[in-house]
Amino acid sequence: MTSKTPHSDQANAIAYCPALFLAAPASGQGKTTITAALARYHRDLGRKVRVFKMGPDYLDPQILEQASGQPVTQLDLWMAGPEYCRHQFYLAAQQSDLILVEGAMGVFDGEPSSADLAATFNIPIALVIDVKGMAQTAAAVALGLASFRDDVEFCGLIANNCGTQRHAQLIDDALAGRMPLLANLARDPEVSLPERHLGLVQAHEVREELEHRFNLGKAWLGGQAICDLPKPVAFTSQDIAAPQKLLQGTTIGIARDAAFSFIYSANTRLLEAMGAKLSYFSPLNDQHLPDVDALWFAGGYPELHAKKLAGNSSMLKDIRRFNALQKPILAECGGFLYCLEKLTDLDDTTYPMVGILAGQGAMRGKRGCQGMQAAMLPEGEVRAHAHHRSRSQNTPAPIAHGQRQRHPAPGEAIYRQQGLTASYLHLFFPSNPQAVAQLFTKPLQTTHSSAAIGSI
Structure with a gap:
């Protein structure tokens, strides 16, 4: 060399x-x-x-x-x-x-x-x-x-x-x-x-x-x-146009602690490039939400901290109030589980969660799902991936599903309720900045049946 x-x-x-x-x-x-x-x-x-x-x-x-x-x-x-x-x-x-x-x-x-x-x-x-x-x-x-x-x-x-x-x-x-x-x-x-x-x-x-x-x-x-x-x-070199300031004046609260840590640095860099102010908080340790316009719950290990998450009642109440105001919330994988009504950990103990989306989450050992998918959102296609060892059940009808990269079967379910967008998918924001900006400002409202579906 x-x-x-x-x-x-x-x-x-x-x-x-x-x-x-x-x-x-x-x-x-x-x-x-x-x-x-x-x-x-x-x-x-x-x-x-x-x-x-x-x-x-x-x-x-x-x-x-x-x-x-x-x-x-x-x-x-x-x-x-x-x-x-x-x-x-x-x-x-x-x-x-x-x-x-x-x-x-x-x-x-x-x-x-x-x-x-x-x-x-x-x-x-x-x-x-x-x-x-x-x-x-x-x-x-x-x-x-x-x-x-x-x-x-x-x-x-x-x-x-x-x-x-x-x-x-x-x-x-x-x-x-x-x-x-x-x-x-x-x-x-x-x-x-x-x-x-x-x-x-x-x-x-x-x-x-x-x-x-x-x-x-x-x-x-x-x-x-x-x-x-x-x-x-x-x-x-590769000429890439600077992102439009689509999030100028928007403050996004990002959950980041031992329970929520799966955050692409590319995602946070893009949010800031689009003008957003980022405010990090801990659902585990903070008593209240920061003063923000939108929330992002990324993936992580909520199942390892379910008892402490459930015990932080003031934080849970703040998130419920935030959702009741129909403000934008993005919940991915572990964040999705956190937003459900209940979560059962690997010891088969069930804890109450935020409850802004109907359904229960449960860990299932070594079995799970992984692979690349495109999130077919109403705002547009966003590239993503799934990697989880849990299942959700008794959830509402999804507004869409992920599209698997190499398999015709439907991918992960995508849910929307009021301002909440929730799924097992981890989104890669730079694949569609405009769609992501809309998720954190004014998610498109869709109509769907409220009937529960089976386990996902």
């Missing part, structure tokens, strides 16, 4: 910056651990590192943001669109010394896949493989993936969970110079980021533990080739 200071070619609207895409043959190979360690390594050398996460994931970006010290943006060619992705890369290249992108699932999985994103922007892929239980086969897998598509550049292999130096040598010998072995990383449970931490990353004690693991991760990389700056990539 070579090192070159990034620079911008203003005449051709091109910005150059070293960039690397970390992908794997499957989930669970150690991508997030390695991306975080690499980000911290370069950050501690005084470099400005921008990390992007492929796909709609909320949790890995929280870890990567802490590791890099910079905002982490989710990118997806379907949900966000290629123009948005191009613009984000161009801006980052102008301001950064290194760009890292963490893929999702297997490198060729999904439509669009991690490979599609890497190929679109000519970012070389470092392949992360957990090599525990194999040696030469790891080389075969890496070389096979590298030959699968001609338009994707693979720059090397990171062999994670290596047992010994002999183990690493067997892999390197099998590669036979056809692909560099960028790093062999010893098995070290102290460095790995256990999955159980992902839902608790905001807790102070866990943040301290993550800091400890990031520092161990730097030594774990051990100055191997993966630590060298990758080659600069040319990122072209």
Whole structure:
């Protein structure tokens, strides 16, 4: 790998910056651990590192943001669109010394896949493989993936969970110079980021533990080739019109605490760009709503905090009064469950919730729904995704359903009652700023039957 200071070619609207895409043959190979360690390594050398996460994931970006010290943006060619992705890369290249992108699932999985994103922007892929239980086969897998598509550049292999130096040598010998072995990383449970931490990353004690693991991760990389700056990539500009000030003079109250944390930074940036003032509050800890014109309850973990949410009676009353005034409220996934009449947690204990939408929510263990969908709102189509392990029942008739990206079956139900718009869908606001602005000002009123429907 070579090192070159990034620079911008203003005449051709091109910005150059070293960039690397970390992908794997499957989930669970150690991508997030390695991306975080690499980000911290370069950050501690005084470099400005921008990390992007492929796909709609909320949790890995929280870890990567802490590791890099910079905002982490989710990118997806379907949900966000290629123009948005191009613009984000161009801006980052102008301001950064290194760009890292963490893929999702297997490198060729999904439509669009991690490979599609890497190929679109000519970012070389470092392949992360957990090599525990194999040696030469790891080389075969890496070389096979590298030959699968001609338009994707693979720059090397990171062999994670290596047992010994002999183990690493067997892999390197099998590669036979056809692909560099960028790093062999010893098995070290102290460095790995256990999955159980992902839902608790905001807790102070866990943040301290993550800091400890990031520092161990730097030594774990051990100055191997993966630590060298990758080659600069040319990122072209994308002209995107500045958003109209459709929310000028509007104050939006955003629920943000341990129960509600699944908030895209791209969404809040867009709201502010459209002129909105953002006022954050905690349904868990605050007694009253702030003085706002609209509310947004994002997803999160209300099931882990149902007792405390139910016990904050003054907050529940404030939200009911706000809804009675027919002011705009957007409730997504966990926020949707919060707005129902009752929520049953994983211990099968039922608690009263806000009750501004008829119905009950209940957790259902490992079963759930996930995938990209388009929210077919009366205001227009907004790209979104679903990821939940709960069900709702005895809810009113929906005004619409999500449209699944790759399946003809109806997607998640979308409800509207007075000013409330509620669904399991997590909306990506930049996909339709005008529709989102209307959601937070004057949602279109629709007529529908009030008859209850079955479980969703």
